[in-house]
Amino acid sequence: MMDRKYSLAYLTIPGTNPMEQIRVAKTAGYDSVSLRTIPMRLPGEPEFLLHKDEKLFQATKQAMLEYDIPLMDIELARVRPDLNIDEYEPAFERAAALNGTDVLGSVWTRDRAFYTEQVGRIAEMAKRYGLNYNVEFLPWAGVRNLQEAITLVDNVGADNLYIMVDTLHAGRAGVTAAELARADKKYFRFIHLCDGPAGPDGDPVLDNIKDEQMLFTAREGRLYPGEGVMDLAGMVDALPGLPLSIELPNLARIKELGVEGHATRCLETAKAFFAAHQ
Numbered sequence: 091m092m093d094r095k096y097s098l099a100y101l102t103i104p105g106t107n108p109m110e111q112i113r114v115a116k117t118a119g120y121d122s123v124s125l126r127t128i129p130m131r132l133p134g135e136p137e138f139l140l141h142k143d144e145k146l147f148q149a150t151k152q153a154m155l156e157y158d159i160p161l162m163d164i165e166l167a168r169v170r171p172d173l174n175i176d177e178y179e180p181a182f183e184r185a186a187a188l189n190g191t192d193v194l195g196s197v198w199t200r201d202r203a204f205y206t207e208q209v210g211r212i213a214e215m216a217k218r219y220g221l222n223y224n225v226e227f228l229p230w231a232g233v234r235n236l237q238e239a240i241t242l243v244d245n246v247g248a249d250n251l252y253i254m255v256d257t258l259h260a261g262r263a264g265v266t267a268a269e270l271a272r273a274d275k276k277y278f279r280f281i282h283l284c285d286g287p288a289g290p291d292g293d294p295v296l297d298n299i300k301d302e303q304m305l306f307t308a309r310e311g312r313l314y315p316g317e318g319v320m321d322l323a324g325m326v327d328a329l330p331g332l333p334l335s336i337e338l339p340n341l342a343r344i345k346e347l348g349v350e351g352h353a354t355r356c357l358e359t360a361k362a363f364f365a366a367h368q
Contacts, residue, residue, distance in 0.1 A: 094333075094361075095122070095333040096119075096333070096334050096336060097123060097162045097335040097336070098356075099124040101309070101339045103349045107136070108127075108153065109153040111123055117354070118354040118356075120336075122161065123159055123162065124164070125150075125161060126165050126166060128178055142180075154188065164182075164193055166195060167181075169195065169199065169205050185219070186219035193216050193224065194254055195209075195212060195223060197242075205232055205233070206245050209225060209242060221250070223248070224251075224252045224253065225242065225252070225253060226282070227253070227255075228259045236255075236263070236273065240253065240277060254279070258285075265325075267321050270325055278329050280333040282337040283326070283338070284338040285313040285319075287318050308339075309339055310340065310341045312338045313340070314360075315359050317359075323367035326364070334360065338356045343355070
């Protein structure tokens with residue numbers, strides 16, 4: 091059986107501070123964590139600004155040492171016309187100080203010239219700190235499918251720029267395992283893993299989010315591996331050997347099982363699913 095590496099993504103247990111996320115990851119059996127140190131400024135979302143809060147930074151560093159859990163990536167370095175990407179640099183510096191390797195981002199404009207330039211600048215900034223920049227595609231965002239993501243990476247031409255495949259968003263964007271298998275493996279470094287229900291699919295003609303159900307599923311109602319209809323086995327097999335960062339927000343399950351119970355169930359169901367789909 092392949093020795094898969096699993097990271098615990100912030101959104102699986104949203105609102106959890108970095109120290110507690112690290113502790114939960116260790117207790118549940120994960121190999122690493124993915125921390126949200128660049129906030130999305132959503133209503134009610136706590137902000138864990140390691141570059142502004144020295145005490146928080148030191149506590150996070152200590153927790154990583156105490157629990158022997160490394161940092162894989164930080165999020166979320168987004169491209170949007172109203173966001174100043176220069177504000178990400180202090181977060182990159184702190185991620186590098188914690189021996190993180192990757193930054194996750196996404197694009198929220200359809201202006202290709204603008205987002206290509208901005209992604210190039212972020213990749214260059216990340217490289218100064220020895221970090222890789224990974225852009226995920228979402229069917230209702232600015233970069234909406236695998237081909238648009240490949241075009242972006244090719245046009246930027248940075249050797250530390252990659253595509254991050256989220257199994258929910260890929261399935262909703264109509265990306266198949268066969269399409270992933272045909273793509274050059276040089277484009278990928280890690281996967282976001284979760285399952286999800288069938289539909290509704292993203293409408294490519296919409297430039298704003300009108301599909302509230304789709305957004306609800308992405309942020310609050312993802313499913314454990316095997317509970318939904320996503321071709322997880324096919325997608326993961328198409329990108330062999332990549333770390334799997336479990337991003338599985340499900341507020342009902344957190345309420346039922348608690349933060350630690352939900353994170354543990356996420357990992358247990360993932361391991362059981364892949365054991366059954368050898």
